[in-house]
Structure formats: structure tokens, C-alpha cells
Amino acid sequence: MRTSKGARAGQYAALLAYLVFLAFPFLWLISVAFKPPRELAGLHPTWIPENPTLDNFRQAFDEQPLLHAGLNSLVAALGAAVIAVLVATPAAYVMARRRGRFAKAATGWVVVSQAFPFVLLIIPLFLVLKNLGLINSVAGLVMVYVVWSLPFALWMLAGYVRAVPRELEEAAAVDGAGPLRTLVSVTAPLLAPGIVATALFAFVTAWNEFFFALVLLKTPEKQTLPVVLTHFIGAEGVADLGPLAAAAFLATLPSLVVFALVQRRITGGMLAGAVKS
């Protein structure tokens, strides 16, 4: 199939338009983050700061407990990612390998949960956690995040399990290994890349999450980064733009780095080796 020159040019023009649309807001955020107050106040803002400064970052840390909030976010996201993967891997294994009632129910739940109305979930969840004394605690938030990331984790991991050849497991079973044993010593090592990818996804999801954190965390010393970021915006919607941009930029970096890692990861390699040998 050959494409005419005119069509090619059109394609490149369209692609360029997409690139600009996707990138410009983020570039503007970076630009504002490094601008001194005088440039932000004046008319005719420029793309490149005339006198770039780090003052906004210093001021952002002075105004809000960013470091502490970052730590809270890190604990919540790491906890959610590790627990979600530990809990989901065995269940995903059963989901992928059995055709029983559970597998069907699990698949159905994964699909339905995508349509979960958070409004309907958050009020009872708030009451349940309140009774358990887990309101305004990062531990309670971790529990919510684990359950929240389970559908996706189950779905992703079940896919990875299906990619592991059954023959390997059958060989282990013939050697007398039970299901848990087979999972731990045969399947799990081959799943390692998939488990890491799933954990990283769960991490980013929890790191970015806002709604549950807003409802469940009440005091500033417990709050996660997204909630603290909204404190930069005052009651009347007026914000100190420089520090706001600086803090938002910093809060995004971990997500971008982790997400880029997952995107680039190649899954096939380890598996191909196992089948060949």
C-alpha cells in the first residue's frame, strides 16, 4: 500500500497538531513554575521565563506541608501496590486457570466494578471505616485503595497467567506439587514482570487518587499530595500561581517516571526463554 505525497503531508500535519495539543498544557505548567512573581503578574506572559527562578519551589514548601504529604502519598501508594499484588496474584491464578463458578463471577465483577458509582460507595464506606476507627488514617485509605485497584489488578494478572504455558504447571503437578506450591515455585517467577507492572500501575493509581483521600482524610498532617495541592487554591478560587505550578509539577514527576517504566517494559522475553529451554 502506498500513500500519496499529499496524504503523507496531511498525516504529518495532523500528527503535529496532536503533539501540540497533548504537550502544550504541561509545557505551560513548567513555564509558570519557573517564573518570578513579576512576570506572572504582568500582561503578555511568555513561554520561556525571562528570569527563571526556583523561588516558587521554596515558597511552595513554605506554604504547605508538601514533604509530609508526599510521604503520606508514598506510604499509601506503596502499601496499596504491594498488598494489591499479594492479594490479587493467587486469585488471578484461579481466575485464569479454572472455568468454575468463581472465574465467571470474578470476571463479571471486574466488568461491573468499572461502572461502580463512587457516590454510592463512598458514603457507606465512610460509615464503615468510621466504625472501625479508620477515618483520617492512611491505613484506612490503603485498604480502600487495595479494593479499588483489585479489579484492574485481577484482570491484568489473569492475562499474564494465561500467557504462562500450562505444560509447566502440569509438569509440577505430576511431580506432586499442590496448587499453592505450583503457584509459588513455578508460575510466580514467570509472572514476575507482570506482577511488577501491575504493582506499578496500582502505585500510580493510588498516588494520583483524589476523591477517597478528600473524603477520608480530615487533618492536614494525614492528607496526601493531591488533597494538599488543592489547598493552594483559596476559597474564592484565587491562587498564588507560581507556587501552585511548582508543587503540581513536583507531584507529577513520580507518576510520570513510574508510568514511563511500565510502558516501556517488555513482557515476552522471560516467557519465551522458559518455553524454549
Place this chain on the structure above:
Amino acid sequence: MTPVTESRRPARRAPGPDAPRGGPDHGAWFLVLPALVPILVLSVGPLLYGVLLAFTDAQSGRTEPTRWIGALNFQDLLHDTLFWESFRIGLVWAVGVTVPQFLLALGLALLLNQNLRLRWLARALAIIPWAMPEVVVGIMWRLVYNADAGILNETLRDLGLGDGHDWLSGLGTALPAVVVVGVWAGLPQTTVALLAGLQNTPRELHEAAAVDGAGAWRRFCTVTWPALRPVALAITALNVIWNFNSFALVYVLTNGGPGGRTRLPMLFAYEEAFRYGQFGYAAAMGCVMVAVISILLAVFLAGRLRGGDKGGDGA
């Protein structure tokens, strides 16, 4: 062979009523339990509890016991014009975001499926909206839309297109401005889903159609679209649900303002529950939202699927 068979535990042989092929079931339950318990306690349970709450007068911080009030919440809701206005805005928002999102994502996916240079750059940039916290997306676009220091107004001034607006606080511009952000934020997911669907379309068919002299548009209609249909339907249905349930973006951008013009139903229910403490009433709102969206989606999907059968594309 014989010693190996003997070493198997007897349980392995006994097929239970719904025992799948191979493997005992007691082991499977034990593996499933760690995921099942949290799901039941923190997801299925609260969901049912939430439905029950809708039929009570539950309020935050009240000392009297909560009472059953039957369908009173729903009756009140029926006459709550503010809620229905918010519901209408939610539908406008969900459709207004989902449709352009789909068209733009389809265009981008078709481009990325071509052998173009700079494809890697588009893929890399697409990560930005996807990976970013929604709160940061909101903050970022506030900076873009800012009346004085924003790049949008500055660009318009440079192009001689007027003095610009206060986009997010203008009564007429707030909702469209917020919709653009919604489209931007969801573009990558939709693109990736469609791209995966595109890469499953049979290449040979494409080539055969090209040999037969079919133009690009015909090839799209007869080869690409039938193969892409199921993915397109699934991602559109999901997008409608996700967009309708969206909260953080608009909370940060406008917090429902100006004058409620961007108050999505999620924001409305959040305020009802956690600002005014009306748990029962807010739960009833949640029920109505779920019911209406489910019905709309069922109608949409049923119609689409039937259309596919009639077309006889073999989809």
C-alpha cells in the same frame, strides 16, 4: 509412570460438582480468599449498604437513631430541580466529552498505526495526560485558562482574536472549557484501546481491498471499522460511565461554578453528603444516577449491537 501417579493426592481425582478440569477445589478457595474478603467487606457490602441508606433518613453527626422512611428520599429527589439541573449538566458533560474524545482518539490511533516518523514522540507525550494526577491536570488547565497570566488569552491576543475571556468563570464558557479538559485527559486511554483494536484488523484484507482499488475511506468502512467495532463500543460505553462519574477535574477547575453551571452530579452528591451531612438523600442520588446511566447504556448498546447484525458485516 506408575510411581508418579501414586504420588498424586486422592483429592485430585475426585471431581466436585463444579470442579473444573484438573486440580482440587479446596486449594483454589484458599487462593481466592485473600482477594474475596476485602472485596466483600469494602466493595460489595458497602454497595448494598448504600442502597439501603437511600431508604433511610441517615445524617452525619446525629444522635437519634436512623429511621426507615421508605421512598421519601426519592420523592423529594423527583421534585429537586437543582438535582435534575445538575443531572442534565452531567449528561451534557458525559456526551460532550465522550464523543470528541472518541473521534480524536480514532484519528490519533489511525495515525499511530501508520508508518510515520515522530510516532514515538506521540506515544511518549500521550503518557502525560494519562499518568498525571487529575488534580494536577485541573491545576494545569487553570493556568492555561487564567485570564491574565494564561497562555490561551495571550495566544488569542497575539492572533488578534479579541481580548480573551475569563474562561472558567464566564457563565457561557465554563462548561465548554471544562469539557475540553475532559477530552484532553481521557484521550490517551481511548487511543490505546483503539490502537490495540486496529492492530487486530486483518492486514491481508486491507491489502486485498487496496489491490481491488478501494480508496482509503472505503477501506476504512469495509475492513477497519467492522473489526474495530467491538472495541469502539466497549471503550465508548466505559468512557460514558467514567466521565459521568468524574469528580476531581471539575472540583479543581471550577468547583461546580459559576452559579452551578458545571456542577456535575458527583459534585452535587458530594456536597449533599459531606458538606450538609445528608447521607440518606445523597445515597438516593447515587441510586438514581446508577439506574439512569445503566438504562441509557443498555439502550445504547442494544441499539448498536442490533445495528451491527443488520449491517451484516459479520462483526
